[in-house]
Amino acid sequence: MKGLTLELLAKLKMGKETATFENLKPMLRPGKFQNGAIKINTGKCTGCGLCIQSCPFKCMEIRNKKYPQIKNDAICFSCSNCIVACPEDAISIGQIFCHNENSFFYFGNPPVKMPVNPKNANGDPDKWNEIERIILSRRSVRNFKNNPVPDHLIRRILEAGRFAPSGGNHQPWKFTVVTDPVFIAQMEESCQAFWAEKYSAFKDEQKTIDLFWVTSPGIFDTRTQYGIKCIALKQLPVFFNAPALIFIGGHGCMNDPSMSVGICGENMNIAAASLGLGACWTNFGNAVNYVPDLKSKLGFEEPWKVESVLTLGYPKFKQDGFVARHYRPVTWFRPGSKTPEIEE
Numbered sequence: 001m002k003g004l005t006l007e008l009l010a011k012l013k014m015g016k017e018t019a020t021f022e023n024l025k026p027m028l029r030p031g032k033f034q035n036g037a038i039k040i041n042t043g044k045c046t047g048c049g050l051c052i053q054s055c056p057f058k059c060m061e062i063r064n065k066k067y068p069q070i071k072n073d074a075i076c077f078s079c080s081n082c083i084v085a086c087p088e089d090a091i092s093i094g095q096i097f098c099h100n101e102n103s104f105f106y107f108g109n110p111p112v113k114m115p116v117n118p119k120n121a122n123g124d125p126d127k128w129n130e131i132e133r134i135i136l137s138r139r140s141v142r143n144f145k146n147n148p149v150p151d152h153l154i155r156r157i158l159e160a161g162r163f164a165p166s167g168g169n170h171q172p173w174k175f176t177v178v179t180d181p182v183f184i185a186q187m188e189e190s191c192q193a194f195w196a197e198k199y200s201a202f203k204d205e206q207k208t209i210d211l212f213w214v215t216s217p218g219i220f221d222t223r224t225q226y227g228i229k230c231i232a233l234k235q236l237p238v239f240f241n242a243p244a245l246i247f248i249g250g251h252g253c254m255n256d257p258s259m260s261v262g263i264c265g266e267n268m269n270i271a272a273a274s275l276g277l278g279a280c281w282t283n284f285g286n287a288v289n290y291v292p293d294l295k296s297k298l299g300f301e302e303p304w305k306v307e308s309v310l311t312l313g314y315p316k317f318k319q320d321g322f323v324a325r326h327y328r329p330v331t332w333f334r335p336g337s338k339t340p341e342i343e344e
């Protein structure tokens, strides 16, 4: 991180230094990056387009050639959702998204690895158990069938959330389930308008500084900014036309509610996958917090606020599977170790 540090950001927020566009620029305008890239086996690709549907940003298109290519100005953040959706196994990773080394957002460029195969105590190959397999093969599902999600399954998912661990057993969450398509459409419209307004604000230097006061740095990350642009241009829905939404509220007076809500929501996400459903978080759906009528209709009055939203439904096509993820060396201290052991 060059020029701008978290320490300086804290001082700016406390008013100990003056926030100007210039001193915030490394964060507000992070500049160049290495885009993600995919390789297409043109002998296998049938041009079915499922990879494009599965891509969060719809960052590919089928141009004059019959197979997909990443659009010129699009961002691929290397989630591999295109790879798992391909029925022909025609896609592989070409290059991983990474910020430039001198970027405010750079935190290394670790290699990506597939899940390391399980072994037993003797070091012999073992099998994943059912929970491991669901955790590893779960992917975010953003394409749903129109079929409603039955109440009895939603109730099971809610129970998985209710029994999540929380700091001090505070359980600082509450849930609102919405399956009414009219209400979902209304929220889609409001959240889209919210992000469209933010998208135009980000183009203005002074308005961007104003946003710095009320948001965390990650909102200025190139990938988040691109997501906001896609929503603003209506290329990406906020709630993915899902038939069911679970709003997870956190209680603001409790310790770090977003941490507990994250754990609770992920319990629900895994439970949904185990029940044959698909799910995707949408933090862009948190925009309902800024539309007072919606927030209160959903039942979240201060000090409650929506911490995240889980979209739910039956997957329209296969969107799950094993993928590669960053692998950072792990530091171990075993009994009696004097120095750390770094496992590459």
Ligand SMILES: Cc1cc2nc3c(=O)[nH]c(=O)nc-3n(C[C@H](O)[C@H](O)[C@H](O)COP(=O)(O)O)c2cc1C
Residues within 6 Å of the ligand: 056, 079, 081, 138, 139, 140, 141, 142, 280, 281, 282, 283, 284, 285, 308
């Ligand atoms: C807290 C949180 C918020 C997220 N918000 C969004 C969102 O607003 N829109 C979206 O398309 N995906 C969202 N995602 C899904 C991530 O993009 C996804 O988890 C990531 O790309 C990894 O892909 P995978 O879930 O398929 O493994 C969110 C995930 C988390 C954990």
